[in-house]
Amino acid sequence: MARDPLASVSTIATPQTRRIPGRTDQVRNAAGGYVFAKDTWTRLEDFLVLGTNGGTYYVGEDRLTAENAEVLFRAIAEDGPRVVALLTDVSTARPSRAPKNRPALFALAAAYAKGDADTRQAAKLALSKVARTTDHLATFFGYYKNLGGKATGRGTAPVAGRSLRSALGSWFLTGSPDDVAFKACKAAQRKTPSGEAFSLRDVLRIAHPAADGDQRRTLFGWIAGNVTDGQAREVLPAVDRFLTAKTVTSAAEAVGVVTERRVPWEFLPDAMLTEPSVWDALVDTVGMTALLRNLARMTRIGTLGPMSDATRRAVARLTDADALAKARVHPMDVFLALRVYGSGRAQPNPRAAAHTWQPVPAIRDALEEAYEASFGHIEPTGKRLLVAVDSSGSMSYAGVTAGGSRLGTVYEVACAMAVMLARIERDNLHVIDVDTAVHASKVTPRTNLREIASWRPSGGGTDLSLPFTWAKQRRLEVDGVVVFTDNETWSGRSHPVQALAGYRKSVNPNTRVVVAAMTAGGYSVGAPEDEDVLNVVGLDASLPMIVNGFIRA
Template identity: 80%
Template sequence: MARDPLASVSTIATLQTQRIPGRADQVKNAAGGYAYAKDTWTRLEDFLILGTSGGTYYVGEDKLTADNADVLFKAITEDGSRVVALLVDVSTARPPRAPKNRPALFALAAAYAKGDADTRQATKTALSKVARTTDHLAMFFGYYKNLGGKATGRGSAPVVGRSLRTALGSWFLDGSPDDVAFRVCKARQRKTPQGEAFNLRDVLRIAHPSADGDQRKTLFGWIAGNISDDEARDELPAVDRFLTAKAVTTVDQAVRVVTEARVPWEFLPDAMLREAKVWDALVDTVGMTALVRNLSRMTRIGTLKPMGDATRRAVARLTNAEAIHRARIHPMDAWLAMRVYASGRSQPNPRADAHTWQPVPAILDALEETYELAFGAVEPSGKRLLVAVDSSGSMSWGGGIVVGGSPLGSPYEVGCAMAAIMARIEKGNVHVIDVDTSVHTSKVTPRTNLREIASWRPSGGGTDLSLPFLWAARERLDVDGFLVLTDNETWAGRQHPSQALAAYRSGINANSRVVVATLTPGGYSIGDPTDAGVLNMAGLDASLPMVVNGFIRG
């Protein structure tokens, strides 16, 4: 009997290297398989949360960045005001949705440079909410120069009009004069992303905002260099504290201004920041983000030591849920701090000597709790959840996930860390598996120590993301939901994940729901966008446990 080619066409079981018949919304992924194209707004959300630093196993950083920039510009053309609303939500959410603010600042600059009048108005309103520090403002300014500026002999310069002046001026008008003075004193000069000098004095001259009172008028005059330090400190307590701190010459003086005036560490002379006694005082007063970032320094100089009083106080702060929430500590901030601190070594400047220290176990334990608390208070859903971590070769590549220039580890490691938090929250109602072209037992349990994960090695090999559903069906495992942590580079299966899910629902649980958490911004997903029981989201979103919890409940 002659072969009938039509007999091979199936919407029930289609090779992953082929498009499902009738599904024009499927696109080829970087591994050669087919997945569902994400819409513009889902891709934009992925970019805002995941960024593009480091690229992926298959796609280099530059191409990934260019692709996501195109998505951003398309979204601005479609609805610029919606872009601004989304980036503000991502930037200001609690718990924080993105590990770093850089993609949101880039999107804000693009919206201002390329948007229509309504978009520009929305951008002006949003600037002070998203650019909360001098660092942030420097990033926005640098990005805007590239996107909406003009070419000069030295590179680029901003196109300055009334609208830009108003936008920049809002940064100096948001908050009380003393609050703004505090921000200014913490950092008056920074670098733009291009490495150019950025000075608030120059920005003030460009913006030329109108002062709304004598205090703010004094502040503007002091920034511009037209009002003396003595006059400014009489009007603005933050300036007085700053000048007092800068004038200290002894450790005892530094400790006194920290404990009595509660000055931040940025106000102190560099020489004082090498003193253990000064950091002993700062443990109680420094901001949470600064505390997390300076644990290695404090250990190296002897402030933090086993069973020490400063260690006890640092641990108390690192495990304070309210303080973590208020400071917008992202789980990945704690994860990165834990990885760096546990290593006992750092070398920020390759030309300088490496810094070494002996990690204090109590601090490592506290950082693990910081990681968990940073997700916010999430009650167990009471639902049965199968978590599948993609353990294929593309999830274990050496470049790993990079956030703000700092490597978080491979996508597999980050996926396991996310799986661990789900296991802790849901306890006995979660089972975790690893998946490549087979299903493997995962090491993740509710008691998993996050420090162990860095030493885990994934199975590697190809990718078949239909396996979580096929395995659950074969094992007759009745679950209310699936969480798949992946880069969506599936290609090796004889059935698409969405087809395997349909079979699972038909045979085991018709109401089972799926969350696909992507760990790279590739622009596609195994999750069928037309399936109301499937949700696509960014895998670094700190609201992941909360969203999964609510979605699985239905």
């Protein structure tokens, strides 16, 4: 009997290289498989959290950046105030949702440059919340010049209309005068992303904010160079401490102002920040977040070393569970610190030489202990979870970076996220690796994060229907499935949504699914109409809580 080609058409099991019959909302991913396009707002959120640095296995960094920029501009045209609300939420969330604030600053600059009057009004109100430091303000200003500036004979100049001047002025009016003075003293000058000089004095001259009192009037005059140091230090404590720090000419004097006047490290002359004895004093006074971020510096200059007293005191602080909880340090914060410190290399400025250091074992051990302690306040879901980590070849291509340090491949970071969930859920969670077959995962609740650095994905193609068919074959009843992937699935004989439907029909109709995208590719394996499938971003520091809440519901 001749083969009937119509018999190959099925809505139950369709090869992933074809659309599911009747589905017009599927798009082709970069690997050739068909998946569901994320809507504009989900794609925008992915970009704000993940950014586009490094690209993916299939899509280069430049193309991925261009695609996400178009998504941003489309969203601004559709509903600019909503864009501003979303970027503000991502930027200001605690714990942090994004490893970097630059995507949010770029989106805010785009909202100003391309948005309507309502959008610009929303952006004006958001600027001081999103651009919280001088560095942030310089980044925003540089992006805005590129998007909304005008060409001049010497480069690009910003078009500073009334709305932008008002927004820039609000940066100087948000918080007490001494709070603003503190930010100005920490960094009065910075570089834009394009490498151009940026000065608060120049911004103040553009904005012309109206002072709301004598103290702020003095501050503005001091920044502009019209008020003497003596006048400013009489009414602004931050300026007084800053000027005190600037008179320091020796390491001994620097130690004195740190211990006696509690001068923050950012106020000290740059030359003093290369002195081991100065950082020896700062080990006890800097905030917990600053301590985490400066471990590499302190090791590089010799403050932290094997069996040193400074190392002992740093370890004591890092392993203080109460102090970690008070500082609201999240497991992701410690994970990032551990990976950056353990890398032994950072190059935050591509145009400058890289910094290198030899990690101190005691500090790495303390970071691992801090990582474990930071889970103390998180309650497990009490539900049964299956976690599937995409271990295909594409997951080993892109490198995830933070602060100019390489954190690892996408696969490594996905495994680290799986470890976080395993530590929370313990015996109620099982982890598998998936490519074109299911493999045993090395992840356990006791996995040491150092181990993951040596792990390699199994490689090959991608079939994300396998977590559901594997669980169905074993009659493994779970309340939730979490998938870490780049969504470049293509090799399966059925689509993930079809396999999920089969699992629900045969085993547990109430199973919920979280698809955690590890790259901002713009699509998902989850059907958009399925209310029991949640698309999130895998690098989101709040992912464990998101999974907890969604699976509980």
